[in-house]
Amino acid sequence: MSDDRVARLLLTQEIAEFLYAEAELLDERHYDDWLALLADDIRYWMPMRRNVKYGDTTREFTREHEDISWFDEGKETLTRRVRQIQTGIHWAEEPQSRIAHLVSNVQLLEATPSVNAPQEVTTKCRFLIYRNRVETETDILVGKREDTLRRAGEGWQIARRKIILDQNVLMTKNLTFFF
Amino acid sequence: MSDPINIRDLGLGMKVVLISGAEAEIVGNPNDGVWLFARYLSSPGDPALVGQEEMIFAQDVVETRS
Amino acid sequence: MAINGTRGYRPGLVDLATGQISREIFVNDDIYAEEQERVFARSWLFVGHESQIPNPGDFFVSRMGEESVILCRDRAGAVHVFLNSCRHRGMKVCRYDDGNTTIFTCPYHGWSYGTDGALVGVPYFREAYHSELDKTKWGLVEVAQMCCYKGTVWANWDAAAPPFIEYLGEFRRFLDLILDGWDGREGQAELLGGVQKWLIPCNWKFPAENFSGDSYHNISHRSVDLVGAGPSGRSRRDMSELMASRKLHVAIPDRGHQTITYVMPKDHVPQAAYQNSPEVAEYFRHCEEERRRRPSANSRLIGAPGEIFPNLALLPRQPRTLAVWHPKSAHQTEVWRFFFVDRDAPQSVKNFLRDYYIRYSGPAGMTEQDDMENWNYAHAASCGTIARRYPYTYEMGLGHAVEDYEFEGLRMPGRVIDLTAAQASEEPMRNLYGRWAQFMEADSWDELMSWRRNDLNSLGREAVAAK
Numbered sequence: 001m002s003d004d005r006v007a008r009l010l011l012t013q014e015i016a017e018f019l020y021a022e023a024e025l026l027d028e029r030h031y032d033d034w035l036a037l038l039a040d041d042i043r044y045w046m047p048m049r050r051n052v053k054y055g056d057t058t059r060e061f062t063r064e065h066e067d068i069s070w071f072d073e074g075k076e077t078l079t080r081r082v083r084q085i086q087t088g089i090h091w092a093e094e095p096q097s098r099i100a101h102l103v104s105n106v107q108l109l110e111a112t113p114s115v116n117a118p119q120e121v122t123t124k125c126r127f128l129i130y131r132n133r134v135e136t137e138t139d140i141l142v143g144k145r146e147d148t149l150r151r152a153g154e155g156w157q158i159a160r161r162k163i164i165l166d167q168n169v170l171m172t173k174n175l176t177f178f179f
Numbered sequence: 180m181s182d183p184i185n186i187r188d189l190g191l192g193m194k195v196v197l198i199s200g201a202e203a204e205i206v207g208n209p210n211d212g213v214w215l216f217a218r219y220l221s222s223p224g225d226p227a228l229v230g231q232e233e234m235i236f237a238q239d240v241v242e243t244r245s
Numbered sequence: 246m247a248i249n250g251t252r253g254y255r256p257g258l259v260d261l262a263t264g265q266i267s268r269e270i271f272v273n274d275d276i277y278a279e280e281q282e283r284v285f286a287r288s289w290l291f292v293g294h295e296s297q298i299p300n301p302g303d304f305f306v307s308r309m310g311e312e313s314v315i316l317c318r319d320r321a322g323a324v325h326v327f328l329n330s331c332r333h334r335g336m337k338v339c340r341y342d343d344g345n346t347t348i349f350t351c352p353y354h355g356w357s358y359g360t361d362g363a364l365v366g367v368p369y370f371r372e373a374y375h376s377e378l379d380k381t382k383w384g385l386v387e388v389a390q391m392c393c394y395k396g397t398v399w400a401n402w403d404a405a406a407p408p409f410i411e412y413l414g415e416f417r418r419f420l421d422l423i424l425d426g427w428d429g430r431e432g433q434a435e436l437l438g439g440v441q442k443w444l445i446p447c448n449w450k451f452p453a454e455n456f457s458g459d460s461y462h463n464i465s466h467r468s469v470d471l472v473g474a475g476p477s478g479r480s481r482r483d484m485s486e487l488m489a490s491r492k493l494h495v496a497i498p499d500r501g502h503q504t505i506t507y508v509m510p511k512d513h514v515p516q517a518a519y520q521n522s523p524e525v526a527e528y529f530r531h532c533e534e535e536r537r538r539r540p541s542a543n544s545r546l547i548g549a550p551g552e553i554f555p556n557l558a559l560l561p562r563q564p565r566t567l568a569v570w571h572p573k574s575a576h577q578t579e580v581w582r583f584f585f586v587d588r589d590a591p592q593s594v595k596n597f598l599r600d601y602y603i604r605y606s607g608p609a610g611m612t613e614q615d616d617m618e619n620w621n622y623a624h625a626a627s628c629g630t631i632a633r634r635y636p637y638t639y640e641m642g643l644g645h646a647v648e649d650y651e652f653e654g655l656r657m658p659g660r661v662i663d664l665t666a667a668q669a670s671e672e673p674m675r676n677l678y679g680r681w682a683q684f685m686e687a688d689s690w691d692e693l694m695s696w697r698r699n700d701l702n703s704l705g706r707e708a709v710a711a712k
Contacts, residue, residue: 046609048439050342053210055188059344068439068584068599070609077604083472084611090468092614134622137446168342169579170443173617175609211350214357214366234366236355 007115008108015123015149016106018156023101026178031082034178038075039150039157046070046163046179061164070175071163078178085176093176095134102128119151120159131177139172141165145179181241187212189243195235196242199224206232213237254682261679264640264671268627270681271448277575284555284684285310287403289412291557291569292316292326294436294583295396302345302360308571308581309400315339315349315385316398319361324393326400327362327385338385349385358385395424395432397567405690407697413553414696415658416502419495422548423561426587428535429544434565435588437599441607442581449556449570449578450681451620456550456558456568458494458505458673460664461641465619469611475563476601477520481612482563485516490547490665491652494642494672497659499695501680503673504551504559505664511545511653525597528590545655552673554680564602576624582607639678642670 025034038044047061047069062069084090105126111118124146131139148160163179186208189195193205195215200223207216215235222228258267270276290309293316297305304317306329313329315338329337331351338349338358348365350357357366362385370376388400392409397420399409406412413420426433445452455462463470469481477483490507497503509515515533519525536544548561556570564584571579584602586595606613626632642662650661662670687693 048441051340053341053344056344062439065596066438068437068441068603068607070441070603070607072603073600077474077600080472080474080604081611084468084474087468087471089471090611090615091465092618168442170441170608173443173445173608173621174614176614207347209347209350209357211346211348211357213350213352213355214348216347234357236366236368238368 004115008111011111011115011118011121012106012108015108015121015156016103016125018149019103019106019123019125019147022158023103027100029096031085035075035079035082037156037158038078039152039159040075042075042078042158043072043160044074044078044163045072045161046165046175047072049165049168051168070165070170071179081176081178090176092174097131097133097177099132099177100130102130104128121149121156123147123149127179129177129179131172141167141172141179143167143179184237184240184243185212186215186237186240189215192245194220194244195240196244197235197239198241199239201225201228202244203233203235215240254685259678259682260636261675264638264643264675265636266639266678267636268633270678271450271624272575272628272633274575276685277448277572279685280572281310283687284681285572287401287406287690288555288684289390289392289399289401289406289409289553291553291567292398292400294434295324295393295398296436297343298324300345302347303343304339304346304349304360305343306339306341308569308579309388309402311572313337314388314400317360319359320347321361323361324391324398325360325362326388326391326398327358328387330386331356332364332383332385362387395421396434396436397424403690407690407694412500413502414497414500416497416500416504416551416553418542418546419502419504419506419548419551419561420553420559421543422506422546423559423565423567423585425543427529427532427590428587429532429539429541430535433587433589434585437584437586437595437602440581440583442579443608444573445578445580445617445620446576447578447617447620447624448575449572451624452558452568452570452578452580452616453552453556454674454677455616455620456560457503457552457677458496458550459669460492460494460505461669461671462616462619465615466612468615469605472611474604474611476525476597477518481605483518483520485518487547489513489515492549492664493650493657494646494662494664494670495657495659496646496661496672496676498676498679501554501677501683502552503659503676505549505673506551506657507547507549508652508655508657509545509547511655513545519597522593522597524591524593528594542655552677554677555684560606564605565598566602566606568606576628639671639674642667642672643675645670646672 045064052060085093103125107124109122111121129141143165146162149156150159196202202220203217205215205217217235218232219228292307293305298318301320304315307314307316315327315329318324331338333356336351336353338351348357355368359365364380364383389404390401392399424434425431473479475481487507490509493506519529551559558568560566567583569581573579586598646660646662650657662672
């Protein structure tokens, strides 16, 4: 196998392991450690989706920075959300949900400047989030994530996350958790 | 029996030949794959239709001509 | 479900004398079914906003009660609201969220309708129907009445209902608070793109009564206040202008609309808000100045949660949003949330507000999330046999409402409870459910327009007195 292919393989695995470790933090409720994985200038965006006519390439998703979306925010608001859970009196997360993030189909899209010495990568994956709450409340949310990761020391930080949830009418009563 | 034609994206000005033998020019396409608005250019079975604008049903279209 | 006359709503299930309301009205499937006929089939319902359908052929698929409807603008520019169901065999004629079209075509047998609702395309009309079908009788079902008010579109299936403005009565000024500009100019509201739609597991009346004016549940939102999600980074709202005001509950009897509102003193200059953004703070300072320059009934009013009967919640400020609580079953509601800004506000202001709206309201809203949790489990805990034997209490402030309320020359309509000291009351809920009970018992709109009888009576008395 060529050097580039090996580098690509290793980098893809490294990215996947980063995403699994991130999921671990969220599932185990280590929110402050999770916040540390977010770049200070992170954009965290989950557009809403419309049912549009075949061939319409512009209106299926609400627009970042322009329309109402489910999430369209940065680190400050994400931090407030964590702090809200940590008050212990955010009733929508008190008692806290049980949650599992399944991450799969991890693809390395682009690595700059190179796969051998990447400073920034774009990656795409699928997620299945299982959320169970109180007695029998259960939600399963499925979709894709497009992330931009930036080198931070030996590891990575998330500079940008676009969450593509495969729903139109949101079928869960709240989004108190992180994607 | 000709193959079915997807009329959804046929352009304005194109001609369609109908199962009746009539020919019509597309003047409007709602892009639903079911209907066209067309003006009859010829209509052997019913000459009164010539010049008329009618709604054409997808199943009646057997051929297209530019 | 047959309409079977009185079910003893008053005083049985809704006892306004004691302020006790049975849990049955929230959890009972039969009552829910009857609501679809008696409430939703004859009330004015919010359908959408004209800015969603600016051009001929534009459409937005909306909801009235449980049913899908199409809001559209026809080729001549007229606005319509149609039932989204083919007259032939029922298939939805539009399953896109919105768009532009020349005709609505049913995929089942190909019937198609113009944007004015007329049946225009019937396959094999000559051959199969022998040209005998009377197309004029089979157009899309259109609402009996429609009203466009400052951009908002309302519709009613009942031809006997009063016109929308009359339906609003003296509540109109509170709807104006959300639709007029921050600077007091009429009708400046523009809808932000993207309507939030999501499911909540509770009866629609839980959110309806909350937005009617539940000023008692701040403890529920304490976590948001603690983390400072408000537009100045403190609390969840900027409160400075509210602190100087009288806080009121205003309930419009006979209409079933009610709201919290704040009335500023006569010469009050609001302190700076939106401190997290100097540009936004300056914009609002300028708007407040303009508002004071334009003397109007509303220049001293600050909006707060309110409810237009039956299921339209309005919040003119912080955030600026309408919500419709669409019934899906006794136990489930589909919420549609619409957000507004002034159409000519600077883009930076629109962006700032949008960010605030998204983190405040909706399923990702740090504030709304806790409301929904309460509604979810209040409903769940009320379904059981034993629970249903015990009514809810809505007696807070019972007997303490006044009419002809006035504060420094500004008069308030309806029945008012001053909350400045009292903090809270349940007058708005009593008003909402009193009206709901009237709808559930009335066989026609004649029984629901007491104000017309009062007007006639007072005219009669005047005539007698004049003789």
